Amino acid sequence: MDDLDKDYDNVPATQGRGEQEDAESDDEQQDWRMLTAMGSNRRSLPKRGEKEYEPTGSSSDRNNLDESRQAMYIALNGERRHTSKVHISGIWYPHLRKAKVLVARGPHFKSIGKADSNGIIWLLPEEVIYLMERGSMSLYNAHGDTNISLQGCYAACLGACHGHERYLVYAHLKRLGFIVQRAASFDGYVEEETVPKPTSNQAQKLWNFLVQKFASFCIGLRCVFAKKIPSFGPIVCGGLWRSYDSIYKALQIIPFYSHRGPIVTPKSTTAPFRVAYNIWKPRPSFKKSNPGEPDFRVVVVNAQKDKMPTLAQADALFSTLPTAHGSTSTSQQRLRDGYKNVIIGVVDCGIISFVKFGDVSFGDERIFEKKAANSTTTKYRPTKKQ
C-alpha cells in the first residue's frame, strides 16, 4: 500500500525497535514446499515463505501456486504419531477441577502442571484439554476405568476454564511456543498484599504550587505591560521571549494525567478486564518454581459480550500492574509501549486478535526543542527523569 504521507524527499520513517507491523503478516502461512524438501521426518516447523505483493499473471506465478498447493496436500496426508515413551495418562477429578497425572513423561512438564507435596503432578483444565487435543494424553474418569473422549474432556473441563474464550487464547499462545500460566487474578480480583502507602510530601507539593503560581503571575505581569485584555488575552503575549522552552512552558496550561505523581494504589478491577494469563517467551531455562517476571500479561475478552474498556476500567487494570520499563527506558520506548502495558486478547467467534494497551503520558515527555538558528549555545538537552 503506497504510503499516502510520503511526499517529502529522503524521509526516514521513524520505526519502533524492530517491530514492523505489516498489514499482511497476520496469517502465518508456511511455505509448504519446504516441507517436502526436508522430507517427512522433519523435526522443526519450516520457516515462513516469502509473500508476493502483487500478482504478475505470469506462468511462474501459477507454477508456484500449484507446487505449494501440492506440497500442502502431501503434508496434511501424513500420519501424525508419537511414541509411547512420551505418552501421558491422567485421571480427571470433577470436584477438584483438576487432573492427576499418573504417568508423567515428555517435555511438556517443564512448563505445565504443578506438583504437590507428595510429588504428584496436577493439571489445570485448560492444560488437560490442550494435551488431549495434541493427542499426547489419555484421560480417565475418577474411577480410573473409562477413557474420556475428547468431546467428554471438553464437556468436563471447559467450565472450569472460565469460558471457551480463555481456553482458545491459552491454546493459541501455547501452540505458538509461549509459556502460559494462570495469573493471580484469573478467578477474580485479588487484594494485593501490603502496598506501600504513598507518602504525600506536603512540602514538595506546597513548593510546586508556589512555583506554579509565581510563574503564572510573572506571565500575567508581562501581559499587563503588553496591554492586553487578560480574560481573552494571549498566553504568549508581546515582549521578548528568550527561548522556545519558556514559550512551551507558558503554554502548558491544560491539566494532564502524569506518571510522576505519587504511587498509585491498586484499585479493584471489573470483569472481564483482569489479567488472565502471564506469558513468557519460550526459553529453555524456564523454571516453574521460579519463573520470574512475565514478559507479557494477557486479558481475555469476548468481542460479542464486551465492548472496549472505559477509562476507569482500564485505569483500574493498570493500577494492578508493575511498570514496564526501568529507569533506562528512552522517551520513544515509553511513548510507544507505555509506562505500563497489558495485552487484551479479543475473541470474536473463535477468531483471536491481540491489542496492546499502554498507559502513556505525553505531558511527561519533553521532546527535542531546537533553539533559534542564530543561537551560539549548545543544543537543548531534555531534563533527566527520575
Add this chain to the structure above:
Amino acid sequence: MKKRNLNAIYTNPLPVEVVPLPPLVPHNPLSVAYYVYQLVFVPFVWGFKRRRRFTAYLELYTDSVSSYVSSIAVNSYEDMQGLWKAGFFGKGTQSRSDPTWELRTAKRLQEASGEVEGVAPEEVTARRRAARKKFKNARALAEQGIVANNTAMEKVETSEESRRQALSRSEDTQLRDSEGKVRRLEKLQLTFQEAFFLAYALDIIDIYDDRTGDLVAVPYLLGLLMPDWSPDNSFIINYVAYHHYRSHGWCIRNGVKFGVDYLLYRRGPPFSHAEFGVIVVPLYSDESKNQLTRKDWSWSSGVNRVVGGVKKVLVLCYVEVPDCIDKWHTVEELLQKYKVRELVLRRWIPSRNRD
C-alpha cells in the same frame, strides 16, 4: 536534485521570534558586558517593536438560526509561507499540504529566466511514481521473457519547445491578470483549532470578517467557533487536545487521511513521518454515560489496522469533560476545567514477539 537543508528552512517551531541570551563567560569582561546588555537593554528596546502579525479572513455562513464559520484562510503569500515554515500550520488549498502552488505554476509556465528555486513535494511524489511505473513495466517485460528494448520503449527526447507546449494549458490565459503577472490563487486554509490557537494562545494573527472587513476579536471568535455551550462540544474538546500537544512541543496536524483526528510529528512533515495518530474521546464524570458511549472492538480493530499499516501508533486521547462550562472568567480558566489522559493501542502479533 539538491538535498535541502531542512534545519535552515524550518528553523522556528512556532511563529514567534525568540532572542536567546548569549553565553556568559564570567572571566571575560566583554562577554559580561554583552550579556548584561542583552539581558537589560534589549528587552526594553524590543518592547517597542511590534511582533510580526499574520492576517487571515473568515468566511461566515448564515442561516435562519445563526452564523457559522465556514472557513478561515490566509491570503497573502508571505504570510502563508511564514505560517507554514514556522510550525506547519494550515494547508494550501491548491497543494497537498505545503502551499507550493505558486512555485509549481511558475515552473510550469517557465516564468523565471533561469532555474526556479526550490522543489515542491508534489514534484518529488510525481518523480517517484514515474520511476515506480517504469520499474513495474520493466519487471513485467522481464518476467515475460522479453528483453527490454530501451530504445524502443523510451520515447525519443522531445525538443524543448514541444515539451513546453505539452505543459501549457489553454486555461493559462485566465491565470494572468491585466498586467500579465500570474495571479495568486492559492490560500492557506487553517483549521478552527489552529486559528484559535494562533489568535488566542500566541496572538500573532488578525482575523477579519470576509464580507464586512471588521476585525474578529478573540471573544467573538470563540463564540463563533463553539457550536453550542455544551461541555463536550466538538470544538472545545478538539481544541483542548490540540493545545495540549502543541504546548508539549509536538507538531500536530489534521489526521483525516488516516481515519484519526490528529497526527503528531516530532518536528514536522518534512523531517519525518508522523509517529502517532490521535483520536479524541470525551470522558464524562458519569460512569454510566461512559459505559454507553463505549466503542466496539471491531471499531478498534479497523482503526488499528489503518493506523498500523502506515507505521503509526494509535493514541486514544481521553478529554475529561466537566459537568458545565457556564462559569469562567478567563479562557485559561475554561480550558483548565478539562483534563487530558492518553492510552496507546497497538496490534500485538504473538509470533513476532516470541523472540
